[in-house]
Amino acid sequence: MNLDELKPKVVKIVSKQEKTVDEKLLDICQLLHDEVSYYNWVGFYFANHETKSLHLGPYIGAETDHTVIPFGKGICGQVAMSNENFVVPDVAAQDNYIACSFTVKSEIVVPLFVDGKNIGQIDIDSHVLDPFTEKDEHFLEFVNKEIAKLY
Template sequence: MSFEGLQTQVLAIVNKTNVTRDEKLKEICQLLSDSVPYYDWVGYYFANHETKTLHLGPYVGAETDHTVIPFGKGICGQVAMSNQNFVVPDVKAQDNYIACSFTVKSEIVVPLFVNGVNIGQIDIDSHVLDPFTEVDERFLEFVNQEVAKLF
């Protein structure tokens, strides 16, 4: 499916009624995981700015031990501090990478802003080397702009 088609489905999920925010986030994660062949783990982390930690939210994929990540640690922790997208074509080439699984080859993390504050991020792992393009970045920015409306 095209990213344009997925945008329509993301909008439909965000606009659902009688569904909790976490249920919507889980459904978005499932949609992305099911629809993009190289999106093997899709999840959200949310920031606690007082403790300077990220906390795992809804996700789809293999279980992870990384339920709390300090700001600055790993790709997600770096995005919490930089407020910038981070695309990692090959996780083995990253010094500050937290290995989730030996099957993960690449990762993309896009921050989630609400009222100009980075409250979290969408994190996607792939079992494929270097699959993420600028098209993925723009699509995930769109997803997060829509998700921000839930807060």
């Protein structure tokens, strides 16, 4: 599916008054997982700035042991510190990578900002080498801007 075609569906999920924030986040994870063939694990991590750690939020995909990630560790931890998107075409080539599954070949992490503060991130793993493009980055930035409206 064309990523632009998913934007109105994301907006619709965010605007549902009857659902909690976590339910909306889970629905977004499910939408992206189901509609983008190379999005094999989709989830959110949220920052605890006092403990300098990320905590797993809603996600869709294989179960993970990585429910708490220290700032600086792995791709997600690096994004918590850099406040910048991180696209990893081949996780095997990354020194500071936390392996979740041998099936994961690539990853994209995009920070979630609320009032200019990085409160978390969307994390996507793929079983395909190098599938992520600038279109994915821009789309996930759009998704996070919509989600920021919930906070």
